[in-house]
Amino acid sequence: MAVVMGHALATELKVSPMEAMLRSVRVSAGQAAWYDKKISEAPDDDAVAPGGSHYHWVQGSERAHRATVQYSALAIRAGISKILLEQVQTQAAALAPMLVDILNDLEEVLPEEKMLAVRAKMRARLLELDALEWVPGQAPLGVGRLPFDRSDLEADAETSEGDGEAVAAE
Numbered sequence: 001m002a003v004v005m006g007h008a009l010a011t012e013l014k015v016s017p018m019e020a021m022l023r024s025v026r027v028s029a030g031q032a033a034w035y036d037k038k039i040s041e042a043p044d045d046d047a048v049a050p051g052g053s054h055y056h057w058v059q060g061s062e063r064a065h066r067a068t069v070q071y072s073a074l075a076i077r078a079g080i081s082k083i084l085l086e087q088v089q090t091q092a093a094a095l096a097p098m099l100v101d102i103l104n105d106l107e108e109v110l111p112e113e114k115m116l117a118v119r120a121k122m123r124a125r126l127l128e129l130d131a132l133e134w135v136p137g138q139a140p141l142g143v144g145r146l147p148f149d150r151s152d153l154e155a156d157a158e159t160s161e162g163d164g165e166a167v168a169a170e
Contacts, residue, residue, distance in 0.1 A: 035061035
């Protein structure tokens, strides 16, 4: 059993220093939230005082919050926000021509009326992305819906007739 445990602990993961740092921030923040929830379940103030039944949760919370602050400070000093911003900019630069290609392909098979609806929906979604409040240290592409969602076309196809219906439902 000890050998199996030793092998499990020695398993290497393909994780960049940036990913490891961000994971440490997120895990310690999750731990802090868990401890804080436990503290909120205390029956009274005496339970969270030194010697109280929930005081060990208070100590755990303090450790987890302290770790979150330390990991966050390290991430800031390491320039993680700048790296994330550069990644998102690179993704956006790659995404733009793909969206144009998709629109061009759709233009060949959808009626003009459908294309106007697709372009309007795409514009609305892109404006939603533009209006989002970005939080430093969080990858903004993980927030909200993508600007274009196949279910939008499928919903439109149900109310439409002609070639657009067959293409959207495929």
